[in-house]
Amino acid sequence: MASREPHCLNAAVALDVGELLAAHDQSLRGPVAAHPRLGTVVERIGPLTLTHYGTHGTVDHPALDDQASAAHLAAQVQQRAAARVEPVEWRVFAHDAGASQLTAALDAAGFIAGWKRSVLVGAVAELDFPQPPPDWKVESVRWEEPQAQHALDLSARSGPHCVPLSDWHAMRSNPSWDIDIRVLTHRGKAAAASWLETVQGTAFAAVGGLTASSPELLAESPLRRFQPPTKRFLVAEADGHLRSALVAVGFRDVTTVRSHHWTPPGEPAATPPARHSLGDAEFRRRARRCEARVGFDYAGGSGRYVAPLDSRRWFYGMLDRGTPALAAAEQAIQGGLRACVRPGEWVYQYRPYLNGWEFDPHRVGGPGQPHWPGSAIADGEFQFLATADARLGTFAHYAEQVLVVFGDDLVEQVANDLDHLFGGGVWSFG
Template sequence: MADELLAAYDTQLRAWTPPALGPLGVVFEQDGPVVRAHFGTHGTVDHRDLPGAGLGALIRRQQEAFAASGEPVEWKVHAYDPPQLAEHLVAARFTPGWERHVLVAPIDSLPSAPFPLPVGQRVREVTFGEHPLLARVQAMAAASGPHRTTLAQSEADGDAIGWCRNLAVRELDGWALAAGWAILVDGTEFVSIGGMTLPEPAFLPGWRAWIDLRTRHPGDSRPPDGCRWRYVVAEATGDLRAMLLGVGFHDVTTVRSYHWSPPNPPARERPVVLVFDDPQGDEIWGRFASQWEFSAATQAHPRLVEPPESVAWHLAAIEEDEAGIAALESIVQRGLRATVRPGERVYALHPFVQGYHFDPRRTGGPGQPPTPRCAFPDRGDHRLFTTADLRLGTFGDPWGQSLCVFGGDLLAAVEADLTALLGTVLRRGGRPVGNIWSFGPDGHSVSGP
């Protein structure tokens, strides 16, 4: 059984790359037998089989890549990797770190009956909006470990948004006593136990039921075609390892980390960060709505008061044109990259749904994650690109079919290109400039003086 589980682990999880977009803001690069993952704040290297020769050159290429991006790197070495790999890493000034056991279990072997708990205690899933409890769980998770995937990394990856993570707590009177998180690994048959703050077998029956539900209703994350989630993987030592072995897990190998850092300090945030169920995004929307006298709850006109340094265009010219929409996003993104301050974040927000903040200079370029698309107001959603101080940005209105660009620096960077793409300007500083839009006999918008 252990050999079968190790083979599945080696084939599906080692050198894993996402089948679609993958973790938020992370760039995966293949270099021969290895896969580099660039998180913007750090990086990882993984692989399956390695050649017997040329290891030194392969390691140097990874160091050069992470030095160029300014990311510390973690390289996991498994017990069945070539023994000379660790020697070459140490020779290249990698430092040995933690060592853990890799444990795998068939999902069907996990306990399904609830574990008895002391009177007053219960196990349940934590849902969005439970801010005090989430803050407590986050603090517990940060103070515990080591974990296969930290809770902070899972949140940064966007696992909760795709409903591919289950965050469970054991609580008493609303107070979290222990927490654990399980993550569906996209495109594989594996569910990963990211971590537990304490060894807690009572989480496993709930996770098994959750996996069964997601197997029947997979949503965005799914195993390979024709398969189902079949395995659970964990990395553990000590009491956690003993608990997992006692409930059906098999010890399949060990893994040790090796670490190397370039001389420059790493970035503190990923290039793209999720804003969801978060007071941060709500606060920016609130200030924007107040200054622009805007309400997303009504479709009546006038909808808002545009600032003095602004220009608005009608979007009919690209409404059904994906290439035109992509050109619009590209123009705005280039303008933001040229005008925001070094290290300044731009917020891409939609009311009532998740948004992002990102560094325009660290997205959208070669080897960088894509910039969130937020200029064109499709699907009936208002879209706001803005700096935190509302100094500059764009606002897309789906009901008025318009895009307003505000802030003198940004306007200077994009106005000519947007006029060439979209046509005649509608408003300056919120005032019409004498152009009237109507619809011709073919249903397309036309303008005139």
């Protein structure tokens, strides 16, 4: 994906406040990234980018040239958010020429003004972070580690934050690539936390939140772990003591931003439609259920399995990846899972020792919904697509190019389609 980094960003030349603000606007308020996050839907409404998370929505845009259309844009956002029963947040930047007119339009449309904070930008090479005192330590943590729960608790008791840590946890964003969660500990007890987000396709990383005025949490942040281009700028939003602490280490105050919120009638969803799986105890229990369901011997290295009595197998090795038949088979399995999985029940994609996904099959893969995560047919890895109790689902053996569908209900739903696509013979191996 091409970088949206402005040409004026030169690490050898210190930028003044105006240049930092221009870099911020060009990099962070421009067109939406080409690859929306798992479980989200990105919608363009004229100059606006409306991101649907399933539980809420956010509005982003560059400075609006035609302020006369602000009321019309606000009405469209409300219409789209109401259709999904998603509360929406719209942020207005004070330096935009039409900020006052936009604020008036949002007020008239029923948006409620919320917090107001300074926007702070710093060049990483110029920031002078303090080091933790003796007996204190800063460390990065993953979701499955106990310190991550401490960070979530600290986030819930502070703020409001630019992006609450609970939002990232709900999506199970990958701590190795999407965010860096850090905790400041004293003799093993977490005292403060921060979370840093990569902004794809730019030289910026964003401070999603700091639970205390402890800028040492940002010292030596492992920005190199984030996907390229290299992150050379940090952006944060803060007020009060936290703002003062960030300015003291070299952040520059470039503008202010105020949030505006609108909530449609109805009860919003409590969870996003799709997310990454955690490598926690529940994940491991689901994995063991899947392996036991088909007698799969991965740990032993044999790759052997025993197809259960309530299953059927199809050989797909004669078809090249990307052929219409394989795509049709995936569609058939998706339809079968939607027909068999109860409302509110989730499906889990499990691949031994690799990242997995989990999702509500009724909220993905359809018009206006996030894409269907993963696949049923293996390409280079063993994989399961199953309910949490493994009563029904699929198992794909990539080496034998065999798809096993188990669970009487699911077999009944997909058998005719798969027979037509792959043939109806029973294949047996070793």
